[in-house]
Amino acid sequence: MNTARDLIIYYFSGTGNSKQVALWWAEATLKKGIAARVVDITTVTNPNSLEINSDSLMLIVSPTHGFNYPPVTIRFIRRLPRGKNLVVLANTRAGLKIGRFITPGLSGITFMLSAILLLSKGYKLGGLISFDMPSNWLSIHPALSAESANYIFHSMQQKVQRYADKLFDGQSVFPALRDLIQDLLISPVAIGYYLAGRFFLAKSFYASNACTSCGLCEKNCPLHAIKKSRKRPYWTFRCESCMKCMNSCPQEAIQTTHGLWVLLFGLTFLIMGLLQPILADYYRTFAGKLALFTLILLALVAILYPIQYVLIKNRRINAAITYMSLTFYKFWGRYRCK
Template sequence: MQNRDSLYIYYISGTGNSRLCSHWIADEAVKNGLRTVVQQIDRLENINMPTADEKPLIGFVFPTHGFNAAPIMLKFIAGFPAHLCREIFLLNTRGCLKLYKIFVPGLSGLALLLPAFMLWLKGYKCTGYRSIDMPSNWVPLHPGLRKKVIESIIAKADPNIRVYATKILSGKNVWRGLYSLPADLLISPVAVAYYIGGRFFLAKTFIANNKCNNCGICISECPTSSIRLVNNRPYWKLTCESCMRCLNHCPQRAIEAAHGMAAAFMIIMSAVNTWLIVFLINNLSIQPEAWWWKIVSQFISIAVMVAVAAFLYLIMHYAMGFKPLNYLVRFTSFTTLPFWRR
């Protein structure tokens, strides 16, 4: 504490979990008399950095996306200047559920490991390495949590974050994030698959239904500038990180996670991928059991998935102007159903 005069927290948040955690930590820093800067890194614009005469502690707070750190945070860390201070800390939020009275924690995968390694290469020492379970908000995957469940998860996380903050601010090392390391390493292949392919497919599952009035809030709120108007309708680019900020901020509740459309995409992608793999094997005399082909075929499958999803999404985007199709997509999306609690 005596060698620090400021705290800088850089965070990215889609639905508020990381923002809330950042401010909990900042509260503890203010109590200790530190000048505190809490900086959202949306679009990587207007970022405040410590000055040369400061002695800061720097923290990075971010959600877990597909068992990875949010891609925009990885991009931010990749471009982060070296040697602004000696010590940094990391905190990732994970999706927590609650079954009756049992809290079901999330998993981090590579969400902490990769940022810690990247910052170590820049000369930083990670003194805080922590995951915190916050309400799971991935409504494309499961119904939204009930208010009481959300409140109970937040109530459990609040004191844990403040204890973490107190320890790192006092100069102690906190490595609690390593407790789940075996499980995190076990699911790391899933994290890699998500990062190189899965996230691009998910980016093409969001649509704006006929309730959309082109207010532009989703475009202005998107932290990665991944939404633009095409044919007078919001269009999600491949850079979308599925943070759900647009879905949660839309005043018309017009943004849907199009489950029916995604299922149709998957069927078509599977058919195209199967045809292409068989075509290549038959025409290039490839041995299907060859080790190199097993690796190459996986990358081909990922490329097919991304390309087909992007192509079909573009077609669907223009076709959504046809009202019957618009209604079909809307009513095959779980997020339009009352019990889904979007």
């Protein structure tokens, strides 16, 4: 039997999946007669000053973004005080339903990096568990149907109960280790996303003509990444693409600029071609080419996003960009965690 006197659950959640998993854990823990507390990490201003009882069991739940915990979660773990507590790491991933099967998402370096950070602070690892919740990554795929999402929900709630039972019976709860090989294989992409990809994605959002300037996206952004200028939302580089804004906008006015992605990639390749005679040394290796491509792409994003922001105030230009956004079309839908 695990001897923890209570469970403290720290979570980050964009669209509600990780929050839901945190709440299921609290419920399962309370059923065992053990106290449970659920804390949203975005409400903790200084993790370093947290006073955590040495015999409390800790659970951290967060989505996976680009095969890693998002920066907000890593920052939280990095800033935790030193401690000797047992910590269980959990992530929620992109689950899809095919027939009766729930296909697993990919964790990449999610657990490796966080485990190293925690162990270096003196914590002990009590478990590593992934929960394949309905995918919320609507910049790249349409929303799951309500029926598929409900099926996945039901299955993951049972998984929480199963692992809570095991954990409090003192059994090993490291099922995520089974994914180690595929996680190691995907780790270069995880590093690439963390260093560069997320900045590109953060600048793919804009508000279409349907925006009523209600301010909800700005008010509810967990990372305070949206600013409003002349009544329209503007996404800063603080954005971690958690999808809360897009999935909860009452007008479904927040879109991803898919059409402009194509133009942006085209422009980046064009500049790469023009620079080749000058920077021939960088073109000799794949790593050199990739680094250059990424730098040019990010520089273009930084320059063109403010220009796009001004241009989309023109209703015709806005409409043209919107017709090139897959997220605008009805079939794409939105993901709302129930």
